[in-house]
Amino acid sequence: xxxxxxxxxxxxxxxxxxxxxxxxxxxxxxxxxxxxxxxxxxxxxxxxxxxxxxxxxxxxxxxxxxxxxxxxxxxxxxxxxxxxxxxxxxxxxxxxxxxxxxxxxxxxxxxxxxxxxxxxxxxxxxxxxxxxxxxxxxxxxxxxxxxxxxxxxxxxxxxxxxxxxxxxxxxxxxxxxxxxxxxxxxxxxxxxxxxxxxxxxxxxxxxxxxxxxxxxxxxxxxxxxxxxxxxxxxxxxxxxxxxxxxxxxxxxxxxxxxxxxxxxxxxxxxxxxxxxxxxxxxxxxxxxxxxxxxxxx
Numbered sequence: 546x547x548x549x550x551x552x553x554x555x556x557x558x559x560x561x562x563x564x565x566x567x568x569x570x571x572x573x574x575x576x577x578x579x580x581x582x583x584x585x586x587x588x589x590x591x592x593x594x595x596x597x598x599x600x601x602x603x604x605x606x607x608x609x610x611x612x613x614x615x616x617x618x619x620x621x622x623x624x625x626x627x628x629x630x631x632x633x634x635x636x637x638x639x640x641x642x643x644x645x646x647x648x649x650x651x652x653x654x655x656x657x658x659x660x661x662x663x664x665x666x667x668x669x670x671x672x673x674x675x676x677x678x679x680x681x682x683x684x685x686x687x688x689x690x691x692x693x694x695x696x697x698x699x700x701x702x703x704x705x706x707x708x709x710x711x712x713x714x715x716x717x718x719x720x721x722x723x724x725x726x727x728x729x730x731x732x733x734x735x736x737x738x739x740x741x742x743x744x745x746x747x748x749x750x751x752x753x754x755x756x757x758x759x760x761x762x763x764x765x766x767x768x769x770x771x772x773x774x775x776x777x778x779x780x781x782x783x784x785x786x787x788x789x790x791x792x793x794x795x796x797x798x799x800x801x802x803x804x805x806x807x808x809x810x811x812x813x814x815x816x817x818x819x820x821x822x823x824x825x826x827x828x829x830x831x832x833x834x835x836x837x838x839x840x841x842x
């Protein structure tokens with residue numbers, strides 16, 4: 546039960562990350578590698594502002610900083626003409642130095658003994674257990690962001706971003722600024738990713754410069770696992786499936802590590818294998834279908 550509860554708590558918080566990856570990977574069709582840098586940026590900003598005594602402001606600041614990081618990647622892609630993958634790598638690399646600067650040139654910042662968002666809510670919601678409070682925080686925050694994104698992608702700007710991802714040539718022929726749409730979409734995407742890092746930092750009680758290593762694989766795994774259950778039918782369902790996939794992913798990882806078959810340091814390898822298997826499923830199904838047709842023919 547403890548394993549499931551912990552997986553649910555983390556799954557909901559990393560659901561913000563999954564939604565951010567879904568926006569860039571599925572809606573914009575852009576392989577954005579900024580995620581590893583923007584997630585750590587959210588962790589660093591949240592921890593630093595929380596130490597200064599403003600944990601709630603830390604979440605808002607992390608979101609805005611994440612949007613700024615996404616904007617830089619978008620500008621590199623659209624205004625300078627750098628390939629999307631290389632643009633993400635450049636921003637991610639630059640963010641390493643920025644993240645260290647935000648953390649005061651330290652590789653980690655501890656939040657032990659600091660008045661975090663969770664510590665405040667433990668006192669305010671005293672009758673509830675700490676695990677319940679953590680679950681509520683993750684659930685409420687993720688739900689609010691989910692509803693905001695569903696609303697956003699039904700507005701004119703959101704629809705233009707979706708159209709840009711579907712058919713950029715058509716959007717440009719319709720006198721819509723496709724470059725601006727890409728920048729806006731990447732800004733929102735990385736804002737969500739940084740917000741995920743911000744709440745995770747306060748949840749785990751520390752910030753580390755290496756927090757974002759391999760985080761892109763985690764987000765992709767969540768998106769792909771969610772699509773395996775819900776399919777790819779709409780943006781709203783896609784966002785919901787990303788959150789569900791994040792929870793399922795966390796449960797799978799927890800179960801794999803709790804069996805003692807794999808040591809803890811196998812986490813990234815297990816994540817990579819899950820993504821590889823999930824991505825290969827369509828090709829495997831197509832191959833089996835063609836083989837069946839040949840046999841029947």
